[in-house]
Amino acid sequence: MSLSAAIGQTPSPSPVVDAAVVRSPGYWTGVLRRLSRDPVAMTALVVIVLLLLMAIFAPYIAPADPSKGSMLRRLKPIGFPGYPLGADELGRDMLSRLIHGGRLSLLMGVTPVPIAFVIGSLLGITAGYVGGLTNTLIMRTVDVFYAFPSVLLAVALSGALGAGLTNALVSLTLVFVPPIARVAESVTTQVRGLDYIDAARASGAKAGSIIRVHVLGNVLGPIFVYATSLVSVSMILASGLSFLGLGVRPPEPEWGLMLNTLRTAIYTQPMVAALPGVMIFITSIAFNMVSDGLRSAMDVKS
Amino acid sequence: MIIGEPAHLPDGPDRGGPAQPLLSVRDLVKHFPVKGKGLFGKGAVVRAVDGVSFDIRKGETLGVVGESGCGKSTTARLLMHLIKADSGEMVFDGEKVGADLDLTAYRRQVQMVFQDSYASLNPRLTIEESIAYGPQVHGVSAAKARAKAHDLLARVGLEPGRFAGRYPHELSGGQRQRINIARALALEPRLVILDEAVSALDKSVEAQVLNLLQDLKDEFGLTYVFISHDLNVVKFIVDRVMVMYLGKVAEIGEGPAVFGAPRHPYTAALLASMPKMDPDARSAEAPLTGDPPNPINPPSGCRFHTRCALAEPVCSVQEPPLAAMEGLQEAACLMALPGSGHSRAPAPVEAAA
Amino acid sequence: MTEAVAIENLSVTFTGGSKPVRAVDGVSLSLGQGEVLALLGESGSGKSVTLRSLLRLHPPKRSRMTGSIRVAGRDVLELSPGELADFRGGVVSMIFQEPMLALDPVYTVGAQITEAIRRHEKISAADARKRALALFERVRIPSPDRRLDAYPHEMSGGMRQRAMIALALACRPSVLLADEPTTALDATVQIQILLLLRELQRELGLSIIFVTHDIGVAVEIADRIAVMYAGRVVESGSVRDVIRGPRHPYTRGLLASRVERAQKGDRLETIPGSPPDLTALPPGCAFAPRCSLAAPQCREIVPPLAEVGPAHTAACIRVAETV
Amino acid sequence: MLLYILKRILYVLPVAIGVSIVCFLLVHITPGDPLTAVLPVDATLELQQQMRALYGFDKPLPVQYGLWIWRVVQGDLGASIATGRPVTSEVFNAVKNSLALAAAATLIGFVAGAGLGILAGYFRGGWVDRIASFVSVLGVSVPHYWLGMVLVIIFSVQLGWLPATGGGPQGSASRSWDWDYLRFLVLPAVTMSVIPMGIIARTVKALVGEILNQEFVHALAAKGLTERGVFRHVIKNAAPTAFAVMGLQLGYLLGGSILIETVFSWPGTGFLLNAAIFQRDLPLLQGSILVLALFFVFLNLTVDILQAAIDPRVQRA
Amino acid sequence: QGTLRIGMTASDIPLTTGQTDNGGEGQRFLGYTAYDALVNWDMSSATKPSDLVPGLAASWAVDATDKTKWTFKLRDGVKFHDGSAFTADAVVWNLDKLLVKESPQFDPRQSAQGRSRIPAVASYKAIDPLTLEIVTKTPDATLPYQLAWIMMSSPANWEKQGKSWDAVAKAPSGTGPWKIVNFVPRERVELVPNPDYWDKPRVPKLDKMVLIPLPEANARVAALRSGQVDWIEAPAPDAVASLKQAGFSIVTNAYPHNWTWHLSRVEGSPWNDIKVRKAANLAVDREGLKELLSGMMIPAEGFFPPGHQWFGSPKFKLKHDVAEAKKLMAEAGYGPGKPLKTKILISASGSGQMQPLPMNEFVQQNLAEVGIQIDFEVVEWNTLINIWRAGAKHESSRGATGMNYTYFIQDPFTGFVRHLQCNLAPPAGTNWGSYCDPEMDKLFDQVRNTFEPKEQTAILQKIHEKYVDDALFLMVTHDVNPRAMSTKVKGFVQAQNWFQDFSPITMTK
Numbered sequence A: 001m002s003l004s005a006a007i008g009q010t011p012s013p014s015p016v017v018d019a020a021v022v023r024s025p026g027y028w029t030g031v032l033r034r035l036s037r038d039p040v041a042m043t044a045l046v047v048i049v050l051l052l053l054m055a056i057f058a059p060y061i062a063p064a065d066p067s068k069g070s071m072l073r074r075l076k077p078i079g080f081p082g083y084p085l086g087a088d089e090l091g092r093d094m095l096s097r098l099i100h101g102g103r104l105s106l107l108m109g110v111t112p113v114p115i116a117f118v119i120g121s122l123l124g125i126t127a128g129y130v131g132g133l134t135n136t137l138i139m140r141t142v143d144v145f146y147a148f149p150s151v152l153l154a155v156a157l158s159g160a161l162g163a164g165l166t167n168a169l170v171s172l173t174l175v176f177v178p179p180i181a182r183v184a185e186s187v188t189t190q191v192r193g194l195d196y197i198d199a200a201r202a203s204g205a206k207a208g209s210i211i212r213v214h215v216l217g218n219v220l221g222p223i224f225v226y227a228t229s230l231v232s233v234s235m236i237l238a239s240g241l242s243f244l245g246l247g248v249r250p251p252e253p254e255w256g257l258m259l260n261t262l263r264t265a266i267y268t269q270p271m272v273a274a275l276p277g278v279m280i281f282i283t284s285i286a287f288n289m290v291s292d293g294l295r296s297a298m299d300v301k302s
Numbered sequence B: 001m002i003i004g005e006p007a008h009l010p011d012g013p014d015r016g017g018p019a020q021p022l023l024s025v026r027d028l029v030k031h032f033p034v035k036g037k038g039l040f041g042k043g044a045v046v047r048a049v050d051g052v053s054f055d056i057r058k059g060e061t062l063g064v065v066g067e068s069g070c071g072k073s074t075t076a077r078l079l080m081h082l083i084k085a086d087s088g089e090m091v092f093d094g095e096k097v098g099a100d101l102d103l104t105a106y107r108r109q110v111q112m113v114f115q116d117s118y119a120s121l122n123p124r125l126t127i128e129e130s131i132a133y134g135p136q137v138h139g140v141s142a143a144k145a146r147a148k149a150h151d152l153l154a155r156v157g158l159e160p161g162r163f164a165g166r167y168p169h170e171l172s173g174g175q176r177q178r179i180n181i182a183r184a185l186a187l188e189p190r191l192v193i194l195d196e197a198v199s200a201l202d203k204s205v206e207a208q209v210l211n212l213l214q215d216l217k218d219e220f221g222l223t224y225v226f227i228s229h230d231l232n233v234v235k236f237i238v239d240r241v242m243v244m245y246l247g248k249v250a251e252i253g254e255g256p257a258v259f260g261a262p263r264h265p266y267t268a269a270l271l272a273s274m275p276k277m278d279p280d281a282r283s284a285e286a287p288l289t290g291d292p293p294n295p296i297n298p299p300s301g302c303r304f305h306t307r308c309a310l311a312e313p314v315c316s317v318q319e320p321p322l323a324a325m326e327g328l329q330e331a332a333c334l335m336a337l338p339g340s341g342h343s344r345a346p347a348p349v350e351a352a353a
Numbered sequence C: 001m002t003e004a005v006a007i008e009n010l011s012v013t014f015t016g017g018s019k020p021v022r023a024v025d026g027v028s029l030s031l032g033q034g035e036v037l038a039l040l041g042e043s044g045s046g047k048s049v050t051l052r053s054l055l056r057l058h059p060p061k062r063s064r065m066t067g068s069i070r071v072a073g074r075d076v077l078e079l080s081p082g083e084l085a086d087f088r089g090g091v092v093s094m095i096f097q098e099p100m101l102a103l104d105p106v107y108t109v110g111a112q113i114t115e116a117i118r119r120h121e122k123i124s125a126a127d128a129r130k131r132a133l134a135l136f137e138r139v140r141i142p143s144p145d146r147r148l149d150a151y152p153h154e155m156s157g158g159m160r161q162r163a164m165i166a167l168a169l170a171c172r173p174s175v176l177l178a179d180e181p182t183t184a185l186d187a188t189v190q191i192q193i194l195l196l197l198r199e200l201q202r203e204l205g206l207s208i209i210f211v212t213h214d215i216g217v218a219v220e221i222a223d224r225i226a227v228m229y230a231g232r233v234v235e236s237g238s239v240r241d242v243i244r245g246p247r248h249p250y251t252r253g254l255l256a257s258r259v260e261r262a263q264k265g266d267r268l269e270t271i272p273g274s275p276p277d278l279t280a281l282p283p284g285c286a287f288a289p290r291c292s293l294a295a296p297q298c299r300e301i302v303p304p305l306a307e308v309g310p311a312h313t314a315a316c317i318r319v320a321e322t323v
Numbered sequence D: 001m002l003l004y005i006l007k008r009i010l011y012v013l014p015v016a017i018g019v020s021i022v023c024f025l026l027v028h029i030t031p032g033d034p035l036t037a038v039l040p041v042d043a044t045l046e047l048q049q050q051m052r053a054l055y056g057f058d059k060p061l062p063v064q065y066g067l068w069i070w071r072v073v074q075g076d077l078g079a080s081i082a083t084g085r086p087v088t089s090e091v092f093n094a095v096k097n098s099l100a101l102a103a104a105a106t107l108i109g110f111v112a113g114a115g116l117g118i119l120a121g122y123f124r125g126g127w128v129d130r131i132a133s134f135v136s137v138l139g140v141s142v143p144h145y146w147l148g149m150v151l152v153i154i155f156s157v158q159l160g161w162l163p164a165t166g167g168g169p170q171g172s173a174s175r176s177w178d179w180d181y182l183r184f185l186v187l188p189a190v191t192m193s194v195i196p197m198g199i200i201a202r203t204v205k206a207l208v209g210e211i212l213n214q215e216f217v218h219a220l221a222a223k224g225l226t227e228r229g230v231f232r233h234v235i236k237n238a239a240p241t242a243f244a245v246m247g248l249q250l251g252y253l254l255g256g257s258i259l260i261e262t263v264f265s266w267p268g269t270g271f272l273l274n275a276a277i278f279q280r281d282l283p284l285l286q287g288s289i290l291v292l293a294l295f296f297v298f299l300n301l302t303v304d305i306l307q308a309a310i311d312p313r314v315q316r317a
Numbered sequence E: 001q002g003t004l005r006i007g008m009t010a011s012d013i014p015l016t017t018g019q020t021d022n023g024g025e026g027q028r029f030l031g032y033t034a035y036d037a038l039v040n041w042d043m044s045s046a047t048k049p050s051d052l053v054p055g056l057a058a059s060w061a062v063d064a065t066d067k068t069k070w071t072f073k074l075r076d077g078v079k080f081h082d083g084s085a086f087t088a089d090a091v092v093w094n095l096d097k098l099l100v101k102e103s104p105q106f107d108p109r110q111s112a113q114g115r116s117r118i119p120a121v122a123s124y125k126a127i128d129p130l131t132l133e134i135v136t137k138t139p140d141a142t143l144p145y146q147l148a149w150i151m152m153s154s155p156a157n158w159e160k161q162g163k164s165w166d167a168v169a170k171a172p173s174g175t176g177p178w179k180i181v182n183f184v185p186r187e188r189v190e191l192v193p194n195p196d197y198w199d200k201p202r203v204p205k206l207d208k209m210v211l212i213p214l215p216e217a218n219a220r221v222a223a224l225r226s227g228q229v230d231w232i233e234a235p236a237p238d239a240v241a242s243l244k245q246a247g248f249s250i251v252t253n254a255y256p257h258n259w260t261w262h263l264s265r266v267e268g269s270p271w272n273d274i275k276v277r278k279a280a281n282l283a284v285d286r287e288g289l290k291e292l293l294s295g296m297m298i299p300a301e302g303f304f305p306p307g308h309q310w311f312g313s314p315k316f317k318l319k320h321d322v323a324e325a326k327k328l329m330a331e332a333g334y335g336p337g338k339p340l341k342t343k344i345l346i347s348a349s350g351s352g353q354m355q356p357l358p359m360n361e362f363v364q365q366n367l368a369e370v371g372i373q374i375d376f377e378v379v380e381w382n383t384l385i386n387i388w389r390a391g392a393k394h395e396s397s398r399g400a401t402g403m404n405y406t407y408f409i410q411d412p413f414t415g416f417v418r419h420l421q422c423n424l425a426p427p428a429g430t431n432w433g434s435y436c437d438p439e440m441d442k443l444f445d446q447v448r449n450t451f452e453p454k455e456q457t458a459i460l461q462k463i464h465e466k467y468v469d470d471a472l473f474l475m476v477t478h479d480v481n482p483r484a485m486s487t488k489v490k491g492f493v494q495a496q497n498w499f500q501d502f503s504p505i506t507m508t509k
């Protein structure tokens, strides 16, 4: 009995090389497809894209100069002629300031996460894959930073370093490295225990190759999803730092700072004073929802 | 070698000829520290593999059976050098592994197929990539590795054109297990360790895969270590069988001999525990009572004495060594050891030397 | 023999996913009082779904059941929620494959058993515990008093399954459902459990439906066997008839491919191909694509179960050729 | 169990030491000479000497750390630059107030969050789930300092129902637990509770969903339990994790109260931190952060131990 | 009768030990309430600028021959709150507390606040229990003004509290009309009347006065509106209208205050160029700023408020003239392509600082229009004060070339001398910018040596003219000291002073 008959399949008579291989759509294609079917996540994604576009093209979109004030036009209500969203305490156009504010707010809120993602993944994957003493060294250090509540750590670091955009960015990044590293480590440890890693090791592959081919593809996804959920935290925290006066300095438009300076106006123009908070809120919700959508899209069970 | 272009991977030299064991294992020990136990210094350990010695002969299929947790998989992983043994040595075709023979070269000649067909495939790689990975690691060009993968897919009965580009989750369990076999073969190994490679498969598929394994063995002159807890399958496929109990070898010998005339009471009980296929001769009484003991605190003396119907006081004191018997069968039972003090032990024979 | 369970043309469709899954498709089965029926079949053939249908354990929102299930004269599909709750455990109870997963990890085993007893009977906690203790002794759990206060994770696999059985028997049901209760166990423990079940069945006069994919296990425990394939029963009959004279090509293939019968070095007989996708069942006989006897009409109509011997039925058009 | 506790404590020690090192180094990452960072601008020579000795700035860093930690262990966190008062007493007075606030917020957040989570988990997929889930997303997305402002506008300014700021009519030192004092707690506690509310709701929902998917839930139904009966089991299964999350939230709130305390002038640690940062009062900053971080570390420890005590699944070896 | 609760702008309770911190506000609430100086301010009138009146010294005179020797006759029968008697020894003890590092009672904290207030003092001694002699370094007619800052705390109490100022802080003792009780750091302090006060008319009518630090302008307004306090200092200008509408009264009055940027004159400061200084002064839109503050300010025309007797007639007019400013900047070498970039220290709140954040941001915007780009470093008010003492050269100034500061300008010394006299450059004094002009020093000398009021005024006018014409500061505005209070507060007279008298106040039910 021939081999093929025994197996009950009909292989092509001679081994077909190349040519006719039908490649299945990859995992990420599936994730994107599932994500695209999630109306809530898609709406949120559109909101984020719009916010980003708004920030990038702020100078072209904003109807007025965000730093040009007029004392005669201070604290005008929403809908005041020429000031669709009112005017702030120095008579600057709120709409323009909110649009321009998106630049620093998003920069401060979003960038720490990708940077921390790179650093945290690097640390976590190394610790998780290498294990042993390396793991202990890296993870115990990470634990130390993780032992600080995030707000406290951010405030402590910016407080010690002093106010300013760069310092705030550094602090926020440092805040997010430990949690990402922990997730990366646990996912990697988990993946490392799977048989296909053992199979790869059994084939004689070196650690570098295994990490590149077998580990990264399987751990970056979950780490990424976790990281996206941090963006919203980062937004709130970044604006919080500015709100405390530890982030961006005046007169740069930034939502947290605007919220701070407009606080004196909550009695005269509560609606206008609340606007920067609304922007932070919207951005934060949008990121959370995209993150949730991504999480369920990546869940193969669904 | 038939697969691919033979020039790519040099064959491991067959050194000692058929008489020399392909792999000789001596006193392999592996203890796992128990998580969460112990505060200072050494804590409790799981004696997963506790001094195991055996030979794998060239071209044979060695079966390993035993209850869950008796150390079968641990032995397999030790053989594969996926975990480091606490002690013991392994000699591969005359060369000491790790000393004369470096790990990379060793691993090329020894491959493994795992029980969980899904977990042993990288879900993010197409199956063609998974199979081609091994050869590429050993320096084969991507194109040639791919060709080889297609070749192997055909050999294990999966049409390359249809399957090469798929992902593991798009295949059935049986198909995945074939991929795993193909991957193991991609490095043209001499020894393949099959750790419960068919246990998770449905019966109808199991038969297909068993046939495939036999065919491949003949074609490529492979040597198998076949781990399973299904005695029926083991009986069918192996030349020799090793029975393990709590990290120790209980009995080892030619298949028909062991199955026909087990010398260790545990082997006998295991065999008797198999469901009968005859509705008119159902089991009447369970051969053993109770569950296997905890490998963290294995019983003293003979580890089986707590469940053994024939145990005598001496069994809880003296640990039986593997005693050779006629027909190359060996059993670690005091009843097989002349002069052990067990009432059923054969009388001591004066050493004729 | 009175009928303890009568399943008539049962179909179960799961509608939760993107495509509806017809897991059970027109199954009819009957089980006599004090009889043990083994449901045999490959993974995914609908054994568990059939079994769980008897307790209506499927998510009501995501599944649809048609047909009828009569247990002790009552139609299970018509029971009100309150009646259903009394019915479950009281009339029919169930043992699961993985007792570790089927027992609540945060309650002691004893608490779970007394809870079940007190759910169905108005007795004091102390009395319930006494009953639980008796049950533990009955299923031969060593030092039962101590084990009652153990959490599931503190017991070994065999003990857990015994506890599970004790739990299932707590309210003196007349029908016991067992879903592969021994698959996760070692051979030496499996036989103990099988023997225990047999003994209990005999003594308590239980009717048992026992799901397994292991023919040997079925032979050890059952009086009758029903073989399932792709959601349908393809053959049923007494153990002897089915094992010794299978009539459906699938059953025949399954028995032929057994390693037990083969000699070392033989080539095993196999059923080619693999089980079908339940979301896209072919019209006609689901086994036709793998069947060596398949005729064109097999691919068109679903063959009905036909009498092939006394109390022996098979669902094959070409059953005449399988003698 | 005792062994478990001991081991957990032993495990926590290195983290605690690490935390103290980070706090110690805070002074050194501050731009400029560390001495100027901890000294009042018009410091007398004597004070300079005193500080130099206290911090040992002339000695190598590890020695400085040793000296510093030796004092810390004895309860001496140095003196505030701005007020000259001992940092230890300043911080502990503040911790008392923050703890009251954080505990109240955690309690509110837990009750509301667990309620929402159970509802969402129980009515999975339905509109109740959607509403409850949306509310919990709002909870974790809202910039709470902004919410605080909004609540002040509504409840203090417009309606005049509740006081807007402060720790009580007589200051926090003479706090009593009557309405006169509780009134002051309401707004900040509610504001602060939205985050734990959201997080606990999401956790509980996920837990309930996960538990409902487990086999034993079918087994419970199979033995005849009604939905209510099954749900008792679900809740008992979810409780240890939910309580653990709650415990951690308490720590987060305590450490992260700076924004809310600033908005409401609540005389707690956040308020103190804010003052310390803007007065560049490094000893005070260092001291409060150390105390808060250590508190968090030990809270984690307590939560772990308590969880091990109430959850039979946790290995207590 | 009744309890008056006041929301202060300070972020902490000012020092309670005598010499307070937290600037004018500290002195207002915990200085002149619980303590007295040898010379007090007359705070009884809202309409005329307040002047000095005898305090713990019943009278004083300068020696006719040696104009450096002053004799102070002390008030008889004055007792500290702890019951001990006030004597000349106590004055000496208090001066030692500030000036003599070797004395056991030396308190660095109080010293930091008080030492620089009395630069003229060279030595002092008690002649008899009620006679004190003070010798000044050089003849100095402004000595009484200086001494009006120095609070007398009780030596006996210090002894009783274990010679620890930390302990004294919790149980302080002075001679003032109020006694400090119930001190909760950072939260509140309570003052109750001292029925034995030596100046019977000033014995407080209230039962209690509670001081609460509320640094957040908004929090203050919210506290007032929700009835948590009855009186707030410096309400947010934006809230003024709505507060009025809600039935609160807003009390304002002029007082000797200015809101400026003190410019650094150290090597390398861009402000060393008079063109830049003038350009900056011309760039500021003071009317616009007034709008920002809802009219709660007086636009600066000089360093002193317009109409002040020392104003004189400076030639440089502080108008808003962007074109002229740009021209000056161009002349100074700056232009659109080459803006002037520099850093300014500001605080987020503070005594007399008005609304520092928006105001500074406004000025920043004005300056940006003429090509001066400002970067702010925001620090807490007390820190700013410390930096102000440390000087522009000190590391703590972090390279800033200016600081936003509000000055108490009540007398020749606080109004002029301390800012710009060469030898008062830090650490010797508070000439923060290290300005040094011999011509100016000569004018200062003349003031000190002119004991005749009319002549003195003429010289002071000349000084002010130089201040303005040389554009020595960025002169922006003067505050009107707004406070908002509930209508229940009765009897308050807002003096034209930094300090106020709380004794006549009563609360209706």
Ligand SMILES: Nc1ncnc2c1ncn2[C@@H]1O[C@H](COP(=O)(O)OP(=O)(O)OP(=O)(O)O)[C@@H](O)[C@H]1O
Pocket: B032, B033, B046, B047, B048, B049, B066, B067, B068, B069, B070, B071, B072, B073, B074, B075, B229, B295
């Ligand atoms: N990485 C590990 N860490 C700790 N203990 C381990 C580890 N791997 C295996 N063990 C323990 O060692 C013992 C032997 O395990 P092993 O997997 O070799 O058993 P097995 O015979 O393959 O069982 P099965 O039939 O269940 O696969 C078991 O008690 C197991 O719990």
Ligand SMILES: Nc1ncnc2c1ncn2[C@@H]1O[C@H](COP(=O)(O)OP(=O)(O)OP(=O)(O)O)[C@@H](O)[C@H]1O
Pocket: C014, C016, C021, C022, C023, C041, C042, C043, C044, C045, C046, C047, C048, C049, C050, C059, C213, C278
């Ligand atoms: N709740 C459910 N929702 C959707 N599909 C389901 C559900 N339960 C079972 N199925 C599907 O029904 C089919 C039959 O499942 P069932 O569990 O009855 O198989 P089985 O014969 O018991 O197999 P096994 O031997 O693996 O337990 C499977 O394809 C399964 O995926």
Ligand SMILES: [Mg+2]
Pocket: B072, B073, B074, B196
């Ligand atoms: Mg195994």
Ligand SMILES: [Mg+2]
Pocket: C047, C048, C049, C179
């Ligand atoms: Mg099943």
